[in-house]
Amino acid sequence: MSQATAYRPATPGPLAETTSTPESEQCPISLQNMTTTDSLISVQTLGWFARHELTLFWRDWLMTMSAGKRGRGRAIAIGLAIFVVLLHALAYAMLAPAFKSGVGADKATFVMISGSLALSFFMMLSQTLESVTRAFYARADLELILSSPASSRHVFALRIAAIVLTSAAMAMLLAAPFIHLAALLDGWRWLSAYPVMIAMSAVATAVSIMVTIGLFRTIGPKRTRLAAQIIAAIVGASFLIGI
Amino acid sequence: MPSAVPFSTPALQLKSLCKSFDQPAVDHLSLSVRAGELYALLGPNGAGKTTSLRMVAGLLTPDAGEIHVCNIDARNAPIDAKRVMAWVPDEPLIYDRLSAFEYLEFVAGLWGIDAQRAEARAHELVDLLGLEDKAHLRCQGLSRGMRQKVVLAGALIHEPRLIILDEPLSGLDAASARQVKQVLRDHVARGVTVILTTHILEVAERMADRIGVIADGRLIAQGTLDELRRQASGALPGAGRHGELGHGASLEDVFLKLVAVESQAA
Numbered sequence: 314m315s316q317a318t319a320y321r322p323a324t325p326g327p328l329a330e331t332t333s334t335p336e337s338e339q340c341p342i343s344l345q346n347m348t349t350t351d352s353l354i355s356v357q358t359l360g361w362f363a364r365h366e367l368t369l370f371w372r373d374w375l376m377t378m379s380a381g382k383r384g385r386g387r388a389i390a391i392g393l394a395i396f397v398v399l400l401h402a403l404a405y406a407m408l409a410p411a412f413k414s415g416v417g418a419d420k421a422t423f424v425m426i427s428g429s430l431a432l433s434f435f436m437m438l439s440q441t442l443e444s445v446t447r448a449f450y451a452r453a454d455l456e457l458i459l460s461s462p463a464s465s466r467h468v469f470a471l472r473i474a475a476i477v478l479t480s481a482a483m484a485m486l487l488a489a490p491f492i493h494l495a496a497l498l499d500g501w502r503w504l505s506a507y508p509v510m511i512a513m514s515a516v517a518t519a520v521s522i523m524v525t526i527g528l529f530r531t532i533g534p535k536r537t538r539l540a541a542q543i544i545a546a547i548v549g550a551s552f553l554i555g556i
Numbered sequence: 557m558p559s560a561v562p563f564s565t566p567a568l569q570l571k572s573l574c575k576s577f578d579q580p581a582v583d584h585l586s587l588s589v590r591a592g593e594l595y596a597l598l599g600p601n602g603a604g605k606t607t608s609l610r611m612v613a614g615l616l617t618p619d620a621g622e623i624h625v626c627n628i629d630a631r632n633a634p635i636d637a638k639r640v641m642a643w644v645p646d647e648p649l650i651y652d653r654l655s656a657f658e659y660l661e662f663v664a665g666l667w668g669i670d671a672q673r674a675e676a677r678a679h680e681l682v683d684l685l686g687l688e689d690k691a692h693l694r695c696q697g698l699s700r701g702m703r704q705k706v707v708l709a710g711a712l713i714h715e716p717r718l719i720i721l722d723e724p725l726s727g728l729d730a731a732s733a734r735q736v737k738q739v740l741r742d743h744v745a746r747g748v749t750v751i752l753t754t755h756i757l758e759v760a761e762r763m764a765d766r767i768g769v770i771a772d773g774r775l776i777a778q779g780t781l782d783e784l785r786r787q788a789s790g791a792l793p794g795a796g797r798h799g800e801l802g803h804g805a806s807l808e809d810v811f812l813k814l815v816a817v818e819s820q821a822a
Contacts, residue, residue: 454649459615462639462667462668463667
């Protein structure tokens with residue numbers, strides 16, 4: 314157990330001494346210190362919940378990458394490193410000639426960058442639609458969390474933030490080599506693409522939440538996930554066709 | 557000194573609780589469960605047991621009615637009510653990618669228990685439920701019985717005053733079932749209130765202090781087994797006479813009789 318929180322429950326344990334009243338005459342519960350307004354999970358402990366979510370995400374990802382087989386960590390790391398190097402090489406091959414001849418604020422550059430951003434956005438939208446549906450309606454731990462005194466508002470806010478970050482991270486996996494090479498060849502200002510991608514991911518997540526809630530209200534919870542998956546597949550296919 | 561609530565205070569009190577989906581699932585359900593008793597809620601499939609308990613756990617919003625958990629108005633102060641209870645659904649979640657200890661750490665965190673206390677309590681529960689050998693293994697490799705025990709440990713980690721379990725023994729082997737029953741009995745002996753639903757009537761017969769029978773979203777009978785026998789036999793005033801049941805009639809006989817009478821009346 315590594316996470317310390319300052320909170321101490323208002324209710325004593327079953328064996329805790331509560332009053333001088335004979336035990337047989339008590340309902341073993343104390344109501345002192347109970348508030349009626351706020352929940353236990355505060356902003357301070359959001360970090361704890363974020364760590365939990367990250368742990369689950371990381372282990373799920375590792376399990377997916379290793380196909381459930383142990384001892385594949387090194388192979389995955391090597392594979393990823395090769396992938397990253399190859400992407401950087403590809404980015405260099407594509408960007409070096411362009412920057413050599415000089416990149417200006419012209420129409421062609423604008424179209425290329427806007428097109429890339431639009432494609433990234435559709436990829437994010439596809440991913441966040443699925444993630445939002447899962448986070449809001451399909452995650453099996455919702456029952457546990459919602460039956461606890463933890464603030465559901467905070468839990469969902471954190472899950473939405475996690476969706477924003479993971480969606481941005483997936484897009485960055487492909488975009489990062491291009492951003493790095495652009496920054497290397499033409500100046501550090503290209504690094505501003507990172508916050509732009511996070512902002513785009515936030516917008517995609519917001520759109521996904523609106524779509525998901527709209528679906529939930531119109532076609533009901535059972536069909537929402539299927540509909541969201543179909544929409545996500547169409548959007549994802551559009552992304553691939555766009556490439 | 558903390559203020560204490562008299563032992564006679566109900567651990568759970570429902571007043572005219574209603575919930576409808578396409579049709580009424582819970583229909584003006586009123587019942588009272590005393591603190592420190594083991595209460596079994598029985599009923600045929602679709603009778604409204606799980607819906608009622610999910611409302612108590614704060615997972616569903618009632619259409620009408622009142623829910624009081626240890627004197628806390630759960631509709632107006634749901635967080636306070638959730639602090640003192642635990643809910644174990646019939647198919648509980650367990651994170652496959654976490655070990656039993658990590659799961660307990662997470663649940664303790666949800667209830668805001670400080671780390672030291674949570675760790676001590678986790679060790680205690682792991683020992684109590686015979687999970688020592690498996691506590692550091694990922695839950696994905698655990699059997700159903702083991703997983704059920706981990707979930708039960710999670711429900712007990714914040715030392716709830718009211719534990720609500722939906723079909724806690726389904727799918728457990730005899731040894732695991734006995735262990736779970738013993739843990740529940742021990743907690744009841746220490747003053748904790750346990751409410752469970754079960755289709756295994758022998759469990760209710762042997763374990764429960766009182767039994768409630770629910771049908772069509774309404775409580776049709778409540779009491780000890782003897783009281784239920786009398787109600788089923790129509791011996792209680794106003795119950796009507798629907799045939800005698802012997803003094804030693806099993807809960808199964810009593811239950812089937814009560815439900816049959818109710819369905820005839822409907």
